[in-house]
Amino acid sequence: MITGKNYIGNQLSAIGSKTYTTFNPKLNIENKHTFFEASKEEIEKAVVLASEAFEVFRKVSGAKKAEFLNAIADEILALDDLLIETYRSETGLPEGRAKGERGRTIGQLRTFADLVAEGSWVEASIDTADLDRSPIPKQDIRKMLVPLGPVVVFGASNFPLAYSTAGGDTAAAFAAGCPVIVKSHPMHAGTGELVSAAIIKAATKTGMPNGVFSNLNSSGIEVGVQLVEHPAVKAVGFTGSIRGGRALFDLASKRPEPIPVFAEMGSINPVVLLPEATITKGVDLAKTYAKSITLGAGQFCTNPGLLIGIKGEALTNFITTLSEEIVKIEPSCMLHPNIIGNFERNKTNALQQSGLSVTAELDSDVAVNYARQTVTTVEGKTFLENTTLHQEVFGPFSMVVQCQDIEQLETIINTLEGQLTGTIIAENEEALQYNTVIDALQNRVGRIIFNGVPTGVEVCPSMLHGGPYPASTDSRFTAVGIHSIKRWVRPFSYQSWPNNLLPDELKNENPLGISRLVNGKHTDSKI
Known part of the structure; x- marks a missing residue:
């Protein structure tokens, strides 16, 4: 049942006067539920409860935390069709995507449960004493990872389950022993409340302290600002835009006690097409990339927004095939009128740049809030001279840069901002020949793909989902997989x-x- 209220610990609360609704982008109508934005009093109470809960939760055994995490997964599954229907009404996404994301969320929770049940993740290190050592006796020193304290997690617009209320950030924080306060994303507040209820039920059933979890509604930035500035909050997790992530990072840095903000932000995920592979694989790859660019209406953080190759017949054939194939794909509904509004504005800004040419754009009529996929191309020299062309257009949009030679291609890679992923399209021997290109790309990304597509983030221990700024605020950490737990702990x-x-x-x-x-x-x- 959706009440529109905030969860302050295990209690529902709605004492604030500001309300808002979510929106169904597919039907282009407001959803029926009204949500109450958290007041200053509710924010304060949630943080106080989290601080009190931390004194207990930090000492909860790995076995009990595993029980809690598995119980959350069970309670989410018990929501069944209600969760799926609410998710779809707030995103416009299809049933298959909703169920797939729910499965990923469940998998993440159970993976962290297994991690803490086994226990070695704390990286215990012991150096025993040698008091007879000369000239200075050696003391007994023992080290392990311990939780930071209450964590604030910001829900992501494009993943209402896997990167939001009970998503990877929350699961990792719980596993570490940190209470979590979620700042629910306003676009899917109903989905967030249902998942919050599941977490609260799981916490009650497994005997977790009240305040181990709270969910706060907010239609704007005020609630998030107050949470980040609160002295009892010890870390922040965020998935979203560069502008939003950097604003939170700056707020946290200016506190009397600065705290870490682990933000996963924008990325254009460059794809490098080396010459020989462009000849041998270009046509087939163009068909594959047409699907990757339009997957989920281009609303994936790993969407391939930049394709870089050497000017010539092979690259021309690749662009022609990509352009022909991408307009054959049925357009998709974007998450919200604000999202498609930003897409259209950013796309228009890109198209207004001198030297950019459109090679494909869907010209048929589309429903309201559906995006028209677009492919553009530009000369390497123009791309280097205009950094506006380096910026992300969040949606089904990609740009092919035609370089004069391999030196210019490498120069372009070196001038790019930090990215989540980079892809090398190459023959095996060709990759050895252009090792400096690969080295340059490695220096700009967190994950490098060989002859594949960047879309799709496998949840496994070896996954690195992060990268040099502005892909993330700290390239040493991942937002996906069991090692993401290291964001919420410190060595002691x-x-x-x-x-x-x-x-x-x-x-x-x-x-x-x-x-x-x-x-x-x-x-x-x-x-």
Whole structure:
């Protein structure tokens, strides 16, 4: 049941006077539920509850946290059709996408449950004492990862489940031992409330402290600003625009006690077409990339917005095929009138730049809030001289840059901002020949793909979803996979502590049976 209220811990609350609704972009109508924006009092109470909950939750065992995470997954599944229908009404996305994203969300929760149940993720490191060492005795030093404290997570517009209320940021924070306050995304507040109810039920069933989770509604930026500035908040997770992520980063940096903001932001995900592969693979790849560019109406953070190749017949054939194929694809509904409005404005701004040519744009009539996919091309020299052409157009839009030679191509790569992904289209021997191009691309991205498409982010330990700024605010961390837990923890050392006073992870007996680094060697044995 959707009430439109905020979850302040395990209590529903609606004392604020500001309200708003969500929107069905496919039907082009407002949805029926009214949502109450969180007041200053509700924000304060949520943060106080989270701080109190942290004193308990930080000491909850891995086994109990795993029980909590699995219970959240079970409760989300129990929402069944109500969740799917609400998701679709707030996004315009098809049933298959909704169920697929729900499956990914469930998978993330259960993966983190497995991680904390096993326990070795804390990276326990033990250097035992040698008090007879000369000239200076060696003290007993033991280190492990400990949670930071209450975390604020901002829901993402383009992934209402996997990157929002119970998405990867929240799952990782819970696994680390951090209470979470979600600033719900206004475009899918109903979906967010349903998932919030599932989290609260799971917390109650598994005995988690009240305040381990809160969900706050907001139609604008005010609630988010107050949360980031609150002294009891210790970290922030964000998925969205460069403008939004940078604003939060700046706010957090200006606090008397600065805190980390882990923001995953914009990316045009450059694709480099090396000459020989463009000849041998170009036509087939053009068909593949037409689908990738339009996937989900281009509303994926890994959408290939930039294709770079060497000017010539092969690249011309690639552009021709891409242009022919992309207009055959049925247009898709975008997430919200604001989203398609931004798409049209950014696309128009790009098309107004001197030297840019349109090679394909759907010219048939489309329904309201449906996007017309577009392919453009530009000379390498023009691209280098105009950084406006380097900016993301969020939606089904891509630009092919035609370089004079490989030197110009490499120069372009070196001038790009940081990106989530980069792709190399090459024959094997060709990749060896152009290793400096690959090195240049590696320096600008967080993940590099060989002869594939960047769309699709596998949730696994080896995935790096992040990259040099502005792809993310800290390229050392991933927003996807079990290692994303490292954003919500800090290393902490104990020196010369009695064994019985140490946490189980660091005791001589190793009661949890985890893998530890003991005097420089990995082992799960007792000391």
